[in-house]
Amino acid sequence: MLATKDLTLGNRLKDVNCALKPGIITAICGPNGAGKSTLLQAMAGLLDPDAGHIELDGGRLYDLPPKERAKRIGYLPQSAEVAWDVPVRTLVQLGRMPHGDQLAEPVDAALAALDLAPFADRRAQSLSGGETARVLLARVLAGEPDWILADEPLAALDLGHQLDLLRHLRRAADAGAGVVLVLHDLAHAMNHADRVIVLDRGALVADAPPESALDDVTILDVWGVAAGWVGESGKRALVTA
Template sequence: MSVPAVLEASGLCVARGGRGVLNDVSLNIKTGTVTAICGPNGAGKSTLLEALAGLVPLQSGAVLLGGRALAEIPALQRARQLGYLPQAAEIAWDVAVRNLVMLGRMPHRDADHRIVQDVMKALDLLPFAARPVSQLSGGERARALLARVLAGTPEWILADEPLAALDIAHQDNLVCHLRQAAKGGAGVVLVLHDLALAMNHADRIVVLDEGRIAADGPGAAALAPAIIRRVWGVECEWLGSQGRFALSTGPAR
């Protein structure tokens, strides 16, 4: 079995507009796993994902990919290894879905039709291949955007809220694909607001609170009711069983 690659954040500090967004965040993520980053609004989840993708200037600390600082890796090589899906990605022009997905091949400087076709088939996008993106539903659009990332066959998939606009069937389908990608050796890092999705599908959950790591570990530990109460200020309990948890929130009984 091959040795997993590592994406490592060490002592990350990031400020935006003079305000510290990430404070001394250290993480060590391995390929072959699904990691969810959770936290309340403004906790720094998206910034952490951008930092892992090498897209924000760091005040201090470093992100290392396979032991090498991201900043030292040439942009195209980095792009082939790290696939990044931003939150609420806007699509500037009304391109057809197939052309949108083909953009994922840009880091490879090729137009590998077979890979694009496979990804579109896997994400149930072939029926819309020629459709302009303006004519897609929110869910179809979210799948097309994720397909663009997958078409680059990156070693790491860093996605910010990829499941937010999807119905439960497509959420399930997409999570399966992301899990499959992880099984196939990719490192999957997702920013998720839905704690139940994180609990049920992530191997590891990193909880951020005000730019610091509040909890880190498997779902049962990182999203224990006591931690949710402390970080989100919400009383809750987990219902159901392994892989089918649902979060019940409300005033304490």
């Protein structure tokens, strides 16, 4: 369980209380500036809260040594920047850093899970956007973390690659990891998340299954858009008025 208790961070997050469960996909939604990335980074242990705290399986996250925290929480930022043109395998191996080992098995497993085995010896900067996104996720998986925290992992991808990456994330959740995604596309959150957290101006507005967290009233209140869902469960589309 990864939980925030009265988490406050500057004026970006105000008294946020939520408890995330492993084995499911949780989406964090909200308009620009709502504090989504801030919440994700705080839960990854990268930002010091001004008040409140974060609990990981009952213990305080910020009391954990950084290496221990890094073993349990994998963080994937929005930026797909790779500074040096290293081979794909070397990049994925960075995920083993918190463990301090060079084990080939988890790295191979991560490469295989994301269908990257044929790319292992390619140079990182020769990859397309979709391939890079998969390599960066493989880097997180190689660390075998209990939690995968990803900031808008679908942002730079086309529809096919978005669905592809969601399929891989679902597989990780099915294997027991807690998957937490900042998502802008509400239809993805509605159709692919098991639970949705809605933030508005730093405050928690909803924390519920997608059907109730992203109902018409909340969308109007938070995004200021009159819209409604059409289609059957799992294949819904948002239609604006």
